[in-house]
Amino acid sequence: MDRVVETVVGAAHEAPFMKHRGLLYAVAYRTLGSAKEAEDVVQEAWLRWSRVDPATVVDAEAFLVRVTIRLAIDELRSARVRREAYLGPWLPEPILTRPDIADGVLLADSVSTALLLVLETLSPLERAVFVLREAFGYPYGEIAQFLGRGEPAVRQLAHRARKAVENRRHRYDSDPVTRQQVTERFLAACSGGDITALVGVLAPNVTMVSDGGGFTGAPRKLIHGSDLVARAIVVLSRQQPVGSTGAILHLNGSPGVVVHCDGTTVLAMTLHLVEGLVQTLHVVSNPQKLTGIAL
Structure with a gap:
């Protein structure tokens, strides 16, 4: 009883x-x-x-x-x-979101x-x-x-x-089709180590912010300019473990790039666009901040 x-x-x-x-x-x-x-x-x-x-x-x-x-x-x-x-730099912990997050732009924006x-x-x-x-x-x-x-x-x-x-706050592009297409071009350029292609999707005054928390070799200072950022991304790509694979997933309300190896997420990148080009790039490699991104 x-x-x-x-x-x-x-x-x-x-x-x-x-x-x-x-x-x-x-x-x-x-x-x-x-x-x-x-x-x-x-x-x-x-x-x-x-x-x-x-x-x-x-x-x-x-x-x-x-x-x-x-x-x-x-x-x-x-x-x-x-x-x-x-x-x-400290960045928010990235999370996976649905492409149709609550069917609302406001909710998607509030988690960016x-x-x-x-x-x-x-x-x-x-x-x-x-x-x-x-x-x-x-x-x-x-x-x-x-x-x-x-x-x-x-x-x-x-x-x-x-x-x-x-x-x-900065005003970034919100069109989902544009963000998806640019993210696909960005991932393809990263995968191929193509600096010229990367520069083509980056705004001239792009800023890259990296959060490694002291656990990885992530830059501890902001990187500015399309050429320097493109080269930093190529170096970063080469530093990933052998067998790593990149995929496009929805992170914090918009398409992002997630790199994983043997089922473990090792890197997450969110792209913020202005007029169809990446204006700000947030890169999280702190392993303590990636445990919630299950593939």
């Missing part, structure tokens, strides 16, 4: 949580820019949910989002201290590495408000309840965050 009761109670807890788990992860990842930290936050949210009686919760989604966003804010504050000591980097410049509270409002459309009153703040204060945070993002 006791086991039957435990099963029923377990199901009562698990069903509402699993229903909203994807949402909780999406909120946490956009707030933190790290898949591992987002998973940790979601796991902690589950532990806290498991200690409550679901029958006493009027709105499970509101309860879980409130717990998750508060945990994410706390995690972000401690993560920023760690990132200050990071070796070389370019925007996530801009969000790094916001305060934890500003970032949380921006994510909840701009990416998920929660009303100000509900966000205020999530954060334990007054609605006027939340509106002010949202205004500051939106203004900061508008001033700092």
Whole structure:
């Protein structure tokens, strides 16, 4: 009898949580820019949910989002201290996304590495408000309840965050066909070690940002200019393990290049275009940031 009761109670807890788990992860990842930290936050949210009686919760989604966003804010504050000591440039942890991510341009844009980097410049509270409002459309009153703040204060945070993002973000091409075609040309040039072909898909003032976290030979400084970036990419390609293969997968809402060897991802590149040419290239080779990209 006791086991039957435990099963029923377990199901009562698990069903509402699993229903909203994807949402909780999406909120946490956009707030933190790290898949591992987002998973940790979601796991902690589950532990806290498991200690409550679901029958006493009027709105499970509101309860879980409130717990998750508060945990994410706390995690972000401690993560920023760690990132200050990071070796070389820090980039958001790339994640796989569907080509039709939520069938919405806004959701796809909200997970792009370019925007996530801009969000790094916001305060934890500003970032949380921006994510909840701009990416998920929660009303100000509900966000205020999530954060334990007054609605006027939340509106002010949202205004500051939106203004900061508008001033700092770059406007990149969003046409999916163009991005797919350029990514295919980029991968073909990389695979062939063709510097001329690479220069042909790069903007003259392209910037390459590499995140190796001190674990790989990734450059610790930004590289500027199509010729230098093309040569750096060719060198990078030659440094990959024997048997490595490149593939185009959707990373953070747009086509990207993933290099894998024996089933292990060793490199992930996201391309940001302006007028059909690669303006910014984000390269992640830190193995700790690639575990979430399963092929």
